[in-house]
Amino acid sequence: MTQAVARIGMFGGTFDPVHLGHLRSAVELREALMLDCVHMIPAPSPPLRGVPQVDASQRLALLEAGVGDTPGLKVDARELDRVGPSYSVDTLSELRAEYGPSARLVMAVGVDAFSRFAQWERLEALFELAHVVVMARPGYDTPWSDALRELLGHREVDDVAALMASPSGGILVLSLPSRIDVSATELRERLADGRSVRYLLPDAVERAIVAQKLYRR
Numbered sequence: 001m002t003q004a005v006a007r008i009g010m011f012g013g014t015f016d017p018v019h020l021g022h023l024r025s026a027v028e029l030r031e032a033l034m035l036d037c038v039h040m041i042p043a044p045s046p047p048l049r050g051v052p053q054v055d056a057s058q059r060l061a062l063l064e065a066g067v068g069d070t071p072g073l074k075v076d077a078r079e080l081d082r083v084g085p086s087y088s089v090d091t092l093s094e095l096r097a098e099y100g101p102s103a104r105l106v107m108a109v110g111v112d113a114f115s116r117f118a119q120w121e122r123l124e125a126l127f128e129l130a131h132v133v134v135m136a137r138p139g140y141d142t143p144w145s146d147a148l149r150e151l152l153g154h155r156e157v158d159d160v161a162a163l164m165a166s167p168s169g170g171i172l173v174l175s176l177p178s179r180i181d182v183s184a185t186e187l188r189e190r191l192a193d194g195r196s197v198r199y200l201l202p203d204a205v206e207r208a209i210v211a212q213k214l215y216r217r
């Protein structure tokens with residue numbers, strides 16, 4: 001009897017705070033790639049950016065409120081147990097060990113995060129562990145740098161079927177159906193100014209932010 005091969009997604013982020021751009025992308029990613037589940041993983045110390053405004057355990061609680069019971073999305077706190085920068089290669093290494101060598105493991109990043117991908121930690125090892133899906137995002141249409149073009153060179157595939165033909169090593173640039181133009185930066189600014197964030201993030205996340213008096217000036 002043949003056994004179905006697991007298809008697993010990893011969606012890491014600072015999530016400071018989580019918003020509908022993240023959540024809608026995760027749901028659509030799961031549908032587009034027919035993933036069993038998407039691990040939503042907050043980064044306590046995201047590399048290549050400043051210190052988040054809110055601490056990791058509070059960002060985790062907001063993510064849990066935002067994901068709620070969404071089918072196929074799994075809030076995963078594993079990076080909070082680690083010290084030092086939250087390198088994705090370390091997280092993927094753990095997921096690969098858990099799901100085994102034939103699982104299709106896919107890390108999703110927005111096009112803005114991908115623009116600095118050449119600076120990420122241990123890229124060769126990362127591509128041995130996982131595929132990378134680059135998600136389009138409104139307002140980020142800058143052309144690829146030479147370093148990125150070189151990375152894409154022999155790894156880029158045209159569609160989901162080609163990506164899923166192997167466990168790791170490919171890059172797929174994907175335009176998911178609803179590209180939601182919201183950023184955590186914009187939300188932090190709105191909250192600091194006392195302006196409304198309604199309909200930009202889940203109601204449960206807004207309630208938790210208000211109850212805990214987060215992101216106020």
Ligand SMILES: Nc1ncnc2c1ncn2[C@@H]1O[C@H](COP(=O)(O)OP(=O)(O)OP(=O)(O)O)[C@@H](O)[C@H]1O
Nearest residue numbers: 013014015021025109110113137180182183184185
């Ligand atoms: N609206 C969006 N649509 C698609 N992808 C997104 C969107 N917002 C964030 N992402 C992606 O989600 C991941 C985590 O993003 P992050 O938590 O840094 O949110 P952000 O809105 O970009 O935050 P900030 O404004 O603080 O930089 C990154 O790969 C990022 O590209």
Ligand SMILES: O=C(O)c1ccc[n+]([C@@H]2O[C@H](COP(=O)([O-])O)[C@@H](O)[C@H]2O)c1
Nearest residue numbers: 012013014043046047086087088120121
């Ligand atoms: O591994 C790296 O070198 C690396 C460099 C930059 C970002 N990341 C991860 O990418 C995810 C998105 O990061 P950010 O800063 O766009 O929120 C988050 O999970 C980070 O830990 C990872």
